[in-house]
Structure formats: structure tokens, C-alpha cells
Amino acid sequence: xxxxxxxxxxxxxxxxxxxxxxxxxxxxxxxxxxxxxxxxxxxxxxxxxxxxxxxxxxxxxxxxxxxxxxxxxxxxxxxxxxxxxxxxxxxxxxxxxxxxxxxxxxxxxxxxxxxxxxxxxxxxxxxxxxxxxxxxxxxxxxxxxxxxxxxxxxxxxxxxxxxxxxxxxxxxxxxxxxxxxxxxxxxxxxxxxxxxxxxxxxxxxxxxxxxxxxxxxxxxxxxxxxxxxxxxxxxxxxxxxxxxxxxxxxxxxxxxxxxxxxxxxxxxxxxxxxxxxxxx
Amino acid sequence: xxxxxxxxxxxxxxxxxxxxxxxxxxxxxxxxxxxxxxxxxxxxxxxxxxxxxxxxxxxxxxxxxxxxxxxxxxxxxxxxxxxxxxxxxxxxxxxxxxxxxxxxxxxxxxxxxxxxxxxxxxxxxxxxxxxxxxxxxxxxxxxxxxxxxxxxxxxxxxxxxxxxxxxxxxxxxxxxxxxxxxxxxxxxxxxxxxxxxxxxxxxxxxxxxxxxxxxxxxxxxxxxxxxxxxxxxxxxxxxxxxxxxxxxxxxxxxxxxxxxxxxxxxxxxxxxxxxxxxxxxxxxxxxxxxxxxxxxx
Numbered sequence: 001x002x003x004x005x006x007x008x009x010x011x012x013x014x015x016x017x018x019x020x021x022x023x024x025x026x027x028x029x030x031x032x033x034x035x036x037x038x039x040x041x042x043x044x045x046x047x048x049x050x051x052x053x054x055x056x057x058x059x060x061x062x063x064x065x066x067x068x069x070x071x072x073x074x075x076x077x078x079x080x081x082x083x084x085x086x087x088x089x090x091x092x093x094x095x096x097x098x099x100x101x102x103x104x105x106x107x108x109x110x111x112x113x114x115x116x117x118x119x120x121x122x123x124x125x126x127x128x129x130x131x132x133x134x135x136x137x138x139x140x141x142x143x144x145x146x147x148x149x150x151x152x153x154x155x156x157x158x159x160x161x162x163x164x165x166x167x168x169x170x171x172x173x174x175x176x177x178x179x180x181x182x183x184x185x186x187x188x189x190x191x192x193x194x195x196x197x198x199x200x201x202x203x204x205x206x207x208x209x210x211x212x213x214x215x216x217x218x219x220x221x222x223x224x225x226x227x228x229x230x231x232x233x234x235x236x237x238x239x240x241x242x243x244x245x246x247x248x249x250x251x252x253x254x255x256x257x258x259x260x261x262x263x264x265x266x267x268x269x270x271x272x273x274x275x276x277x278x279x280x
Numbered sequence: 281x282x283x284x285x286x287x288x289x290x291x292x293x294x295x296x297x298x299x300x301x302x303x304x305x306x307x308x309x310x311x312x313x314x315x316x317x318x319x320x321x322x323x324x325x326x327x328x329x330x331x332x333x334x335x336x337x338x339x340x341x342x343x344x345x346x347x348x349x350x351x352x353x354x355x356x357x358x359x360x361x362x363x364x365x366x367x368x369x370x371x372x373x374x375x376x377x378x379x380x381x382x383x384x385x386x387x388x389x390x391x392x393x394x395x396x397x398x399x400x401x402x403x404x405x406x407x408x409x410x411x412x413x414x415x416x417x418x419x420x421x422x423x424x425x426x427x428x429x430x431x432x433x434x435x436x437x438x439x440x441x442x443x444x445x446x447x448x449x450x451x452x453x454x455x456x457x458x459x460x461x462x463x464x465x466x467x468x469x470x471x472x473x474x475x476x477x478x479x480x481x482x483x484x485x486x487x488x489x490x491x492x493x494x495x496x497x498x499x500x501x502x503x504x505x506x507x508x509x510x511x512x513x514x515x516x517x518x519x520x521x522x523x524x525x526x527x528x529x530x531x532x533x534x535x536x537x538x539x540x541x542x543x544x545x546x547x548x549x550x551x552x553x554x555x556x557x558x559x560x561x562x563x564x565x566x567x568x569x570x571x572x573x574x575x576x577x
Binding site: 017018022024029031032034047049050051052094096099100104106112116119122127128129130132133150152153158183208211215234247248251255261262266273274 | 312315317400414425458544547555
């Protein structure tokens with residue numbers, strides 16, 4: 001009897017505790033939920049102010065306004081092109097370098113590796129102005145290439161892939177060579193497919209990071225049609241007074257790709273973070 | 281076996297250059313967009329440049345002296361330090377509390393863990409737009425719930441605090457996931473026995489868990505220090521450094537000097553100073569690491 005009561009009571013506190021944690025979770029996610037609800041509110045309700053979280057009447061008006069009055073789709077396309085291509089290039093560049101560090105012998109290998117890693121000590125913001133000068137001298141202002149080029153390489157990704165490649169047994173590689181497999185063939189046909197999971201992690205984190213980036217694309221573009229979503233959303237102009245609803249709607253649209261990727265690949269992203277301290 | 285060895289000793293020309301081919305793209309890009317601009321920034325900060333960015337003459341420390349006499353830049357250093365001093369401990373501290381309460385696996389763990397880590401997926405600009413509405417003086421939920429009548433981002437006494445709150449929120453997810461995995465890596469017996477000996481939750485968190493996961497905390501503090509000293513986006517989006525320069529940071533100041541005024545004589549020394557501050561802060565945390573971080577386990 002007492003045992004049963006005890007269990008019941010423990011079950012009760014367990015429910016209370018979990019309910020409490022759920023509340024804390026909702027509080028932390030509140031800004032996102034808030035923006036979601038506001039984006040479906042009628043402009044008059046947004047303007048009413050006060051404690052005003054849940055839409056009285058759900059409407060798509062804000063989404064229509066956002067899509068009609070701003071080249072939001074163009075911004076999305078720009079961001080997609082930049083994030084997708086630069087992440088692909090970044091994987092190829094990083095995998096090639098990681099392959100050399102993991103499997104090939106060359107003079108001063110450790111020194112070269114240290115020099116590569118030392119680049120992580122230089123914050124991107126420090127070299128922002130000098131890179132801007134370079135890109136503008138090359139005539140790449142307002143071009144995709146200009147926006148992408150600084151995201152083509154990441155020493156941390158090279159490091160991560162090298163760690164992952166090193167778990168591949170060297171004897172297997174030698175066996176492949178005896179069978180007449182060249183280094184390049186081994187790299188493309190055997191090493192990359194067996195490390196597909198790590199490559200995927202690098203791609204997703206790189207994509208989210210580039211999709212979310214702000215300062216560099218702001219600096220190297222000044223034409224509206226070349227802006228990325230992150231820059232564009234801060235510059236939306238709607239008629240005064242009805243501005244917040246459409247901005248929240250635009251924010252929701254922009255949020256969907258990175259949020260979906262994050263929720264789908266949460267486990268992979270976390271594993272990648274732990275492996276190499278992934279930065280955007 | 282013999283044959284393989286002989287082959288290895290006499291590398292063909294192709295075998296010699298092969299590693300170079302694999303490394304070339306990465307090092308070419310790193311050289312042009314990391315090492316070269318870094319050296320250029322340092323070297324050209326000692327020269328006078330015209331508005332086209334062309335080198336005119338060597339001036340020694342003159343650019344540094346002049347930027348350090350600029351009251352706005354001094355203010356931006358102060359703002360940056362204040363921002364860092366509050367946002368780093370809060371973002372690691374709150375994440376630690378969240379990780380402590382989430383550490384035990386429960387039925388709903390996956391749900392609230394996702395909520396706790398959600399800010400990680402948010403971009404700076406979208407977060408800025410949402411919080412701007414929340415802190416709006418007339419329409420925002422913050423004034424409505426608290427009954428306050430504060431102009432938040434338009435008041436020089438509160439603007440930086442709003443930015444600190446946004447930054448702490450944005451960092452929560454990342455820090456939470458790191459600390460959670462560190463806590464879950466600890467032995468359960470240890471926490472269980474502390475529990476049986478009558479230690480309360482706070483004692484367990486501060487006296488037992490914190491020292492044990494200090495390497496992770498140290499990593500997060502180092503990592504966010506460097507990021508926070510470089511903060512500029514929130515200021516540029518929300519306040520343009522205002523009101524009255526109260527949210528100007530070192531990098532937002534540098535950005536404006538470079539883009540609005542084409543004043544590279546100020547922008548380059550700012551970058552060098554910001555980099556030096558980051559280095560000093562990192563060194564200080566490493567000094568502390570010797571005393572406070574426990575790698576024995």
C-alpha cells in the first residue's frame with residue numbers, strides 16, 4: 001500500500017516537474033512563438049498593443065503584404081545560391097586538404113598543419129575591411145562570387161574532416177593501392193562515401209551558418225536585388241503603422257529553412273559541434 | 281613488400297607534387313582572405329591612406345593615437361567591454377542552469393531540450409526584428425506585461441541592456457547543448473551519492489558538477505569571449521550605434537569608418553585594437569584556466 005502511494009506521489013511530482021520544464025522551454029522559445037502568432041494577426045490587432053499574443057482572427061494578410069511589397073523571393077534565392085554553392089565548395093576544398101593531412105606524406109607536414117589551424121585565431125571581423133578592399137578591387141561588389149568567396153574555406157572544417165578521415169584504417173588504403181587504386185580514386189570512390197555522414201554534418205552547419213550571416217553580405221552589396229534575406233529583412237519598408245505584421249511574416253518565411261534543417265538534423269549538428277566546435 | 285618499399289623511396293615527380301595539389305585550394309583561399317588581409321590590416325594601420333585605400337606615407341603610431349583620442353571610439357571600447365562582461369557570464373550561466381535541470385532523462389526530455397536549444401537556429405537579423413517588436417515602447421509585449429513605460433532601444437540607459445538580452449538569448453542554445461552533453465558524460469553514481477549524502481541541488485551544481493565540467497565551461501567562455509568582442513550586427517541593425525553612441529561597439533565603429541567615411545586611417549587601427557583586446561582577454565582566461573580548470577578526470 002505505502003509502496004503504491006509512494007509511487008503515485010513520485011509519479012505526481014514527476015508530472016509537475018516535467019510540466020514546469022516544459023513551461024521554461026516555452027518561455028525560452030517564446031520570441032519565436034510570439035513572432036509566429038503576430039505574423040497571422042490582423043494589422044488592427046497588432047496596432048492595439050497591450051498583452052496581445054494570440055490572434056483573434058487568423059489571416060494571411062501579412063504574408064501577402066510581405067511577399068507583394070518586397071522582393072522577398074529574390075532575397076531567398078540569393079541566400080540560397082550563396083549558402084548552397086559556398087557550402088559545396090567548402091566541403092570539396094576542406095575534404096581535399098583533410099585528405100592530404102590524413103594520408104599523404106610531405107615535408108613539414110606538422111608545420112603546415114599548424115599554420116592552417118592558426119587561421120582560426122584570426123576573427124573574420126578583423127579582416128572584414130581589408131577583404132572588402134580586395135573584393136572591390138576585383139570588381140566583385142554586388143556579385144554572388146564576392147559574397148561567397150570568403151566562405152569557401154574553413155580551417156575548422158578541414159580539422160573536423162581530418163579527424164574523421166584518420167579513423168579510416170591505413171592498411172585498407174594500402175590494400176586499395178596494391179589493387180592499383182590511385183590516391184585520387186581512393187579519395188573519391190572510397191574515402192568520401194565512407195565519410196558521407198561527417199560531410200553531411202559539415203554541409204548542414206555550413207549552410208545554416210552562411211544562410212544566417214549578415215555583416216559580409218551587407219558590406220559587399222548595395223543593390224536591392226543582390227541583398228540576402230538576412231540583410232533584406234532588416235531593410236523592409238512598409239507603410240508606417242502596419243509594419244510589424246509583415247516583418248514578422250517575412251521573419252517566419254526566412255526562419256523556415258534554417259529551422260527545418262536544424263530540427264531534422266539536430267543529432268548530426270550536435271555531434272558535429274562536439275567534434276570540432278563548429279562556427280558559422 | 282620489398283617492391284613497395286623501393287617504390288616509396290623513389291617518389292616520382294607526380295607523387296611529390298600530389299600533396300600540393302590537394303592543399304592548394306585551401307591554402308590559396310586562406311592566404312588571400314585570411315593571412316593577407318590580416319597582415320595588410322596590421323601593416324597599413326601604420327601608414328596614412330587616402331580614401332581610395334592607397335598607401336601614402338609611413339606615420340608610425342599616429343593613426344592609433346588619433347583613433348584613441350576619438351571620444352566615440354573610446355566610448356565604443358567601453359560599450360564593448362560592458363557588453364562582454366555581462367553577456368558572456370549570463371549566456372554560460374543560464375545555459376548551465378538549463379542543462380542542470382535537463383540533465384536527467386525524462387519522458388518529455390526531447391521536447392524541452394529542443395525548446396532550450398532552439399535559439400541556436402535563429403539568425404541575428406531575425407532575432408533582432410522579433411526583439412525589436414517585443415521591446416517596442418507602444419506595441420511591445422515587454423512594456424505591456426511589466427506595466428513599465430520605457431523606451432528601451434531609444435533610451436541611452438537601456439539600449440545596450442536590450443542588446444545584451446538578445447545576445448544572451450541567441451547564445452543559449454549552443455551553450456546549453458555543450459554543457460548538457462558534458463553533464464551527461466559524468467558518472468551517475470557520483471551525483472547519486474552526493475544526493476544521498478544530503479547535498480541539495482545548488483550544492484551539487486556548484487560544488488560537484490561545475491568543477492567536473494570546468495573544461496567545457498572554459499571552452500565556452502573562451503569561444504563566446506572572442507565572438508562577443510567582435511559583436512556589431514545587433515547594434516548596426518537595431519540602433520546604428522545610438523542613442524548617443526551608447527550601443528556603438530568597436531567593430532560597428534570600424535565598419536562605419538570604412539563604409540560610410542572610407543576612413544581607412546581609423547578602420548585599420550580599430551581592427552588591430554579589437555584584435556589586441558581579444559588576445560588579451562583570451563590570455564587572461566588562459567591564466568585563470570591554470571587555477572580554475574580541472575582536467576584530472
